Amino acid sequence: MSTHRLTAPAPGWTATTDVVVVGSGVAGLTVALNVRKAGLRVMVVTKAMLDDGSTRWAQGGVAAALGEGDTPEQHLDDTLVAGAGLCDEEAVRTLVTEGPDAVRRLIATGALFDRGEDGEILLTREGGHHRDRIVHAGGDATGAEISRALVAAVHTDPGIELIEHALVLDLLTDAVGHAAGLTLHVMGEGRRDGVGAVRARAVVLATGGMGQVFSATTNPAVSTGDGVALALRAGAAVTDLEFVQFHPTVLWLGPEAEGQQPLVSEAVRGEGAHLVDADGVRFMVGQHELAELAPRDIVAKAITRRMQEQGAEHMFLDGRHFGAEMWEHRFPTILASCRAHGIDPVTEPIPVAPAAHYASGGVRTDPHGRTSVPGLYACGEVACTGVHGANRLASNSLLEGLVFAERIAADLTGRHRAGELPERTVDVEAARSAHPVPLPPSEARAEIQRLMSHGAGVLRSAASMADAAAGLGLIAEQGYAHAAEEKPADPRVETWEAANLLLVATALVAAAAQRAETRGCHWREDFPERDDAHWRRHLITTLAATGGPVSTPEEQ
Numbered sequence: 001m002s003t004h005r006l007t008a009p010a011p012g013w014t015a016t017t018d019v020v021v022v023g024s025g026v027a028g029l030t031v032a033l034n035v036r037k038a039g040l041r042v043m044v045v046t047k048a049m050l051d052d053g054s055t056r057w058a059q060g061g062v063a064a065a066l067g068e069g070d071t072p073e074q075h076l077d078d079t080l081v082a083g084a085g086l087c088d089e090e091a092v093r094t095l096v097t098e099g100p101d102a103v104r105r106l107i108a109t110g111a112l113f114d115r116g117e118d119g120e121i122l123l124t125r126e127g128g129h130h131r132d133r134i135v136h137a138g139g140d141a142t143g144a145e146i147s148r149a150l151v152a153a154v155h156t157d158p159g160i161e162l163i164e165h166a167l168v169l170d171l172l173t174d175a176v177g178h179a180a181g182l183t184l185h186v187m188g189e190g191r192r193d194g195v196g197a198v199r200a201r202a203v204v205l206a207t208g209g210m211g212q213v214f215s216a217t218t219n220p221a222v223s224t225g226d227g228v229a230l231a232l233r234a235g236a237a238v239t240d241l242e243f244v245q246f247h248p249t250v251l252w253l254g255p256e257a258e259g260q261q262p263l264v265s266e267a268v269r270g271e272g273a274h275l276v277d278a279d280g281v282r283f284m285v286g287q288h289e290l291a292e293l294a295p296r297d298i299v300a301k302a303i304t305r306r307m308q309e310q311g312a313e314h315m316f317l318d319g320r321h322f323g324a325e326m327w328e329h330r331f332p333t334i335l336a337s338c339r340a341h342g343i344d345p346v347t348e349p350i351p352v353a354p355a356a357h358y359a360s361g362g363v364r365t366d367p368h369g370r371t372s373v374p375g376l377y378a379c380g381e382v383a384c385t386g387v388h389g390a391n392r393l394a395s396n397s398l399l400e401g402l403v404f405a406e407r408i409a410a411d412l413t414g415r416h417r418a419g420e421l422p423e424r425t426v427d428v429e430a431a432r433s434a435h436p437v438p439l440p441p442s443e444a445r446a447e448i449q450r451l452m453s454h455g456a457g458v459l460r461s462a463a464s465m466a467d468a469a470a471g472l473g474l475i476a477e478q479g480y481a482h483a484a485e486e487k488p489a490d491p492r493v494e495t496w497e498a499a500n501l502l503l504v505a506t507a508l509v510a511a512a513a514q515r516a517e518t519r520g521c522h523w524r525e526d527f528p529e530r531d532d533a534h535w536r537r538h539l540i541t542t543l544a545a546t547g548g549p550v551s552t553p554e555e556q
């Protein structure tokens, strides 16, 4: 039963469905399409427009062992290396063995991937992969094509109800603590407007990432960690939050740039572009056998280190030797976005710096996507299935969204057929009695982002994280003080998002401060070594009765 909920008006309207899916990226839409095959009614609720999540922005592609000579076992090996000792090997095995067919089913759904003149699917390579195994579309517009195909497919199924501009607030449970629906705020007109409730037999969170917790990120504005915050308030366990992947090569737009920044995909390095420092020296050579194609954490750390050594704000990615034709055909999106910012990669190196990119952790799930709250599932970037460990291997995330969405749908279908998915009665009394979390003002968003980028960014230390924790604590206290003085912030999208960002940031810093080692994408200046004896285990975060997150190391 939720002990905490966001401050919000009581629901003014109610709707009913069988399965409610929150989010319309690769994970949410794949769950919806597959659950429908069992004849269950599905409602997809999504914060903005259907294609507004990270999925649309994915450039590089989807990793799957489809090439000649490649095998799931080799894909598994590369994934385990990137995960730095914290992957759940069984989850990875599931990902890599079910992955190739999941990609084929996505093609059958309508996604058009790039093919050679012989009609065969073209495969490229990205950091950490020892084989060409990345399927791509439109050159560097893979996510846009996947999103287009899935959105088109859900539109053709009248059994899938789609509600856009619907910000989900909190989980509803029944008297035995089984998920029974959710509360949400719809920016609509007419019958479903304002705060309402959706009753359902099961709830699937597919809310994507939390990149907006940091000042500079590749994630779109909707990636505010809402699913993780909701799950924490609902009593679910969350894990591996400290493992945030910073993408090494994000277009550097100046010291004041904030919010979503354009990505320069790893595939550009995969095709042979070089990282060079302020003096034009290729600094990745000799640092790792794969040089520029080393796993992302290694490249992000090397860039950060060289930036510090040279007192530079960015490094450069040099792809001038590709020539105009290759840039135009292979990387049209990146070329256009660089040119839109006054940089021409055909004639000049691209200024790049690391930015928050991917949440390897999230709501803890079992191999069927079930969370620790019965009837609550999590899928895609919001989930932690265990496949990424301490660092995600490039292009494994779209694949994870596909594979585990199919598994969630299979689990729901099986339970439905076995009569284990009855209608639920929402315990409204319990829902309203949960402690309302005071909302920070909407301006808190920028302050949270600033604190996180300074204190818990690529390079962390006990001191930097103590500063971040103190600042975040102050924002929370101000929220409580204003609520006590009866001057609370208005409940609205901006303040609900700020409350979610605050909770997720606080939980992330608490976990990162506790992990006294350097592993994967968690880099501690004060603990530079990996410490398997103490830390080859996960930190599980839950919400204490006081409303603060508590991280506990898993038993070894």
Ligand SMILES: Cc1cc2nc3c(=O)[nH]c(=O)nc-3n(C[C@H](O)[C@H](O)[C@H](O)COP(=O)(O)OP(=O)(O)OC[C@H]3O[C@@H](n4cnc5c(N)ncnc54)[C@H](O)[C@@H]3O)c2cc1C
Pocket: 022, 023, 024, 025, 026, 027, 028, 045, 046, 047, 048, 049, 050, 051, 052, 053, 054, 055, 056, 057, 058, 059, 060, 061, 062, 063, 142, 143, 166, 167, 168, 169, 206, 207, 208, 209, 218, 219, 220, 222, 223, 224, 226, 227, 263, 357, 358, 379, 380, 381, 382, 394, 395, 396, 397, 398, 399, 401
């Ligand atoms: C620039 C960029 C490039 C990338 N490139 C690649 C790549 O090449 N290969 C790869 O594998 N991965 C890549 N990734 C990562 C990958 O795109 C994401 O991990 C993946 O798309 C996540 O899918 P998802 O369905 O979990 O979430 P998303 O696609 O982010 O969708 C989340 C959905 O949830 C909705 N939502 C969020 N909160 C709420 C709420 N409170 N109420 C209602 N709805 C809500 C959002 O509006 C959105 O519809 C990239 C990511 C970025 C940002």
